[in-house]
Structures are given as C-alpha cells and as structure tokens.
Amino acid sequence: MNVVVIGAGAVGQLTASYLAEAAMHVTLVVRRREQADQLNVEQLKRMNVDGTTTVHRIVSTTKLAELMQQDLIIVAVKYGQLQELYGQISVLPSEVPLLFMQNGLAHFDEALRLPQQNIAFSSISFGAQVINNTTVHHRGIGTCKIAVARGNNAVFNKLLQMENPLFPLEFVQNPEQMLFEKAVFNCMINPLTAILHVKNGELLTNKHAFILMQTIYQELKEAFVDLEYTIPFSAVTALCEKTAANTSSMLADRILGKKSEIDTIVGPILRKALTNGHTLPTLRTLYNQMLAIEESGER
Ligand SMILES: NC(=O)C1=CN([C@@H]2O[C@H](COP(=O)(O)OP(=O)(O)OC[C@H]3O[C@@H](n4cnc5c(N)ncnc54)[C@H](OP(=O)(O)O)[C@@H]3O)[C@@H](O)[C@H]2O)C=CC1
Ligand SMILES: CC(C)(CO)C(=O)C(=O)O
Numbered sequence: 001m002n003v004v005v006i007g008a009g010a011v012g013q014l015t016a017s018y019l020a021e022a023a024m025h026v027t028l029v030v031r032r033r034e035q036a037d038q039l040n041v042e043q044l045k046r047m048n049v050d051g052t053t054t055v056h057r058i059v060s061t062t063k064l065a066e067l068m069q070q071d072l073i074i075v076a077v078k079y080g081q082l083q084e085l086y087g088q089i090s091v092l093p094s095e096v097p098l099l100f101m102q103n104g105l106a107h108f109d110e111a112l113r114l115p116q117q118n119i120a121f122s123s124i125s126f127g128a129q130v131i132n133n134t135t136v137h138h139r140g141i142g143t144c145k146i147a148v149a150r151g152n153n154a155v156f157n158k159l160l161q162m163e164n165p166l167f168p169l170e171f172v173q174n175p176e177q178m179l180f181e182k183a184v185f186n187c188m189i190n191p192l193t194a195i196l197h198v199k200n201g202e203l204l205t206n207k208h209a210f211i212l213m214q215t216i217y218q219e220l221k222e223a224f225v226d227l228e229y230t231i232p233f234s235a236v237t238a239l240c241e242k243t244a245a246n247t248s249s250m251l252a253d254r255i256l257g258k259k260s261e262i263d264t265i266v267g268p269i270l271r272k273a274l275t276n277g278h279t280l281p282t283l284r285t286l287y288n289q290m291l292a293i294e295e296s297g298e299r
Helices: 010-021 033-042 083-090 107-111 153-162 175-196 207-223 233-242 249-256 262-275 281-296
Strands: 002-006 025-029 044-047 053-056 059-061 072-075 098-100 119-124 128-132 135-138 144-150 169-172
Touching: 002 010, 010 025, 010 044, 010 053, 010 128, 010 135, 033 059, 072 083, 072 153, 098 107, 107 119, 107 175, 119 175, 144 153, 144 175, 153 169, 175 207, 175 233, 175 249, 175 262, 175 281, 207 233, 207 262, 207 281, 262 281
Parallel strands: 002 025, 002 072, 025 059, 044 135, 072 098, 098 119, 144 169
Antiparallel strands: 044 053, 119 144, 128 135
C-alpha cells in the first residue's frame, strides 16, 4: 500500500512510523527542504513507550503535486496550516482517498468541499511529541478512530492490516459526533495544560488543576445532556493517565510560540453550548486567557 503523510510533526511522524512498520510504502511530505533531506538520510526515528528507539524506512519530499497515484493521503498538519494545502490537494486525482487527522471541528465542512470522492476523519487519543526533524516520541498509547464521511469504507479498511496494539485503529460511524467527542476531551485537557504549562498527567496530580478540570466537566455536562453517558469523567482522567508524559498539542504550540488551535477546538464547543443556553464560564475564561497569551506575542 502506498501512503502519503502530509506533515512531519508529532502526529505525522508517529503515524508514518507505524505505517512503515507495517511494511507500507510511506512518503512524508514536508515543507522544508532541509527536513526532507534529513529524513531521507537519517530515516524516521521513534522513541517508544517502552524506552527503546526504532528506525523506520520512509521517503520524504516537498513536492506533493508529484505524488499522483496513491492508495491513501493522510493530512497531519495543524488546522491553521490546512488553508494553504486545500488548493494543492484539490488538484490531485479525485480517486485518492483522504484522511484528516486534526483535532477540533472547523475542518469538517471545509474538507468536504474538496473534490475527492473518499474522505474520512480521525480522532486520536495517543500522545506524540516532536523531538526534532526526524524523531518523534510516542508519549502514550491510544486509539486512532476513523469515520468515513464520504465514499467507500473499503479504501480506508486497508489500514487495518497494521494490526499493531501500540497503534490501535477503530472504525466508527458518525464523523461529526466523533470529532465533537474528541473536542470535548481536548476542552478539558488542552487549554489547562497550555495555560498552566504542565504535562497531561499533572492535571490529575495537581489538586487545583484537577478541580478546574472537574469544574469544566460539570459545566459541559449541564450544557450537553448525554455527555455523562457518552464521556464519563473517568474517560477523561483515563486519557490524562495514558498520555501523562505528553506535552499536549496546545502546550507544544505555546512553547514554540505558534498559534494554537484554541479557536477551532474550544470555539465550536462554546458556540454549541450557547445555543443550549449555557455560557460555560470556566472554559470561556480559559479560552480568553489562551487568546490573550497569544495576542501578547510571548516567546
Ligand atoms: N501532538 C499530539 O499529541 C496530538 C495532536 N493531535 C492533533 O493532530 C494535529 C497535528 O498536530 P501535531 O502533529 O501535534 O502538530 P505539529 O505542529 O507537531 O506538526 C504539524 C506539521 O505539519 C507541517 N506542515 C505544515 N504545513 C505543511 C505543508 N503545507 N506541507 C507539509 N507539511 C506542513 C509542519 O511543518 P513545519 O515544521 O515546517 O512547521 C509540522 O511539522 C492537530 O490538529 C493536533 O491537535 C491530536 C492528538 C494528539
Ligand atoms: C490526546 C491529547 C490530549 C494528547 O495530548 C491530544 O489530543 C492533544 O494533545 O491535542
């Protein structure tokens, strides 16, 4: 199977490493020539959860337009980086299946405006941290859920040949519900870790952070009636535990001085809650705090 992964950041490198381990032919598309050259020479290194480091055979390029005939294209960039990619993807053959791996909800409608016939979304509950251009740290085992929004499930089912308990895949039915549920998890973990500058596990061990997380959950539970059944609080604490050593993607953005995904992860949840008459005051405060931090231009 020929798979292209666009974006060699935390999620792109980790996913590419597991695809390559399953004997798939993986091409990593990056935007910096220097990173492509380094990946082609040094290959892709994964620091595993058991402390070992493994090396995975991939090829890397900066030229997406030259990769016409592929069995699958996985888009693993941040939401804010999608805009410049849509144009490049739209001219690829319409038969090429696309899998989008972003957190949040904002990309759903946008991706479905692309001309490709087969489009799926994923919701990831593993932890991944970039170490450098060619090395990723797997910081917590979690499922990669996939939901097909348009087209044929069979083209994505080929991924099941991975069969790796360290990178489990699960197909689910409703992509919008799946993305909503993941955004709810992220609302409880990402802004807090980014503002407090703590790893995911500290939301459990720091008792004041834990109270804040419980308060956000309480507010979300009141705004979305089914939430306590679909996402019990124990599922949130379990995710913090499994990814305890991870730097959340939002904290990683803060550390690197990059614009975070606060708007596309928390923004839609705040708006949805408001239509149910709930303002989610604690989550809204964190949302504004994150935006204020970004506006200050801190480094
Ligand atoms: N990290 C994690 O643990 C998790 C992340 N997620 C989600 O996954 C998504 C990806 O996050 P993450 O991997 O952490 O982000 P990163 O910032 O680590 O990686 C994004 C990568 O995309 C690259 N990129 C941007 N634009 C292009 C382009 N036009 N062509 C090729 N490459 C490009 C960037 O390159 P450059 O280095 O040149 O800027 C960067 O390497 C996000 O939506 C995040 O919320 C979900 C679950 C867990
Ligand atoms: C799963 C989790 C919480 C891992 O940190 C994540 O989605 C993120 O960092 O964005």
